[in-house]
Amino acid sequence: MADSLRQKLLPVAAILFGILVAWYVGAYVMNAPFQRDLDRRADETPAFSEFVVKTMTQPKPTLPAPHQVAQNFFENTFLRNVTSNRSLVYHAWVTLSSTLTGFAMGTLLGIAIAVGIVHVTTLDRSLMPWIITSQTIPILALAPMIIVVLAAVGITGLLPKALISTYLSFFPVAVGMVKGLRSPEILHLDLMRTYNAGKWETFWKLRLPASVPYLFASMKVAVAASLVGAIVGELPTGAVAGIGSKLLNGSYYSQTIDMFSALVAGSIVAALLVTAVGIIGRLVEQAMGARAA
Incomplete structure (x- = not known):
């Protein structure tokens, strides 16, 4: 050991x-x-x-040197009131709220797209290439457009940032879920046909359980991408709170130590989110009868 x-x-x-x-x-x-x-x-x-x-x-x-960043991070994390505008916990929570909202929407959208692609041949041939193409658009170019368009119709605050997170997070979920839904072997699919199982019965009893490991693996990538989307979404809005706002203010006033501390905070949040998704995935797989690693 x-x-x-x-x-x-x-x-x-x-x-x-x-x-x-x-x-x-x-x-x-x-x-x-x-x-x-x-x-x-x-x-x-x-x-x-x-x-x-x-x-x-x-x-x-x-x-900044590592000890400068560490000292700044410690002070702004543990020695500040969590409601203070200088607290990294406060800014991380603001960004986390957008991240989780966008991640939830992106996961649901990705699963829905994957189910459609697997069961509808037309969607497989027409939708999948467009999904892949959508990810070639730089998010830094797309984010201001989303913010401006939604602001023009009176939508501001959490939703625009969450939509940017959704845009980044749905793709890995859709791709992973498609692979997972198509992972059952031909022998198992033939066995379901032998039992006279319909398309949706095969989906619920064979395809969906087989896709769970792929789903959670893709969700790990998606939740990290969702955090990036939330931070990027805070930049063009001139947000006064959030990790993105800390980066923006640091760049304005040459506060490089604050910028690096905000990056460390974002990295820790990302690591915690990925770990949480991994733990939930293992619990779900064990509940479904998978062997513990």
Whole structure:
């Protein structure tokens, strides 16, 4: 058990260590020119060690050092009131509400499209190419159009951001669900015909149970894409709350440390959402009689 745990943790720890080292080196390289300019104007010639410390402690660095981001994240997560506009928990909750709404709509839409594609040959030949083509449109170009059009008809707030999340999340669900609904073997389909089962009886008793692993695997991708959609949807609206608004404000005022903290918060939210979907998937599969891994 200990050896297995060590084999899993050591590679992860080694990669994290490598990322931290590269990050610190990058922070020094990118912050050094500005620090040299400051020292030259102040007519100072600090020692190398002091100069390195200065590049890692700038209030508005080009690339913040990891410890600066960690300190900012800790302060704005654990030392702020959750209702404060500076709290990352507050901003994460605002983005999460749009994410979950869009993810729910995207999942339902993806499942509906997949069922139609599997059971209607015309939809398979006509709809699937358009679905694939829709994902080639850059979301950064599409999001402002959705926001403006919906605002013109008086729809603002949560729904426009949720629709952008829906746009990104329905595709992986539709593709995964199509593969899952078509996963039963010919032998099993022939057996259902032998029992004189109709199309929908075959769907409920064979195709749908077989598609569950594919559905939850695609939902992991969809929930992460939904979070990206919610954050992107906050950018063109000039939102005053949400992870996207933190990124936007940070870019306006060169608060790079706040921007990186918001990115870390978004990453943690994404990891928690993907983990939650995975746990629910395992519970559903076990309830259906699948063996625990």
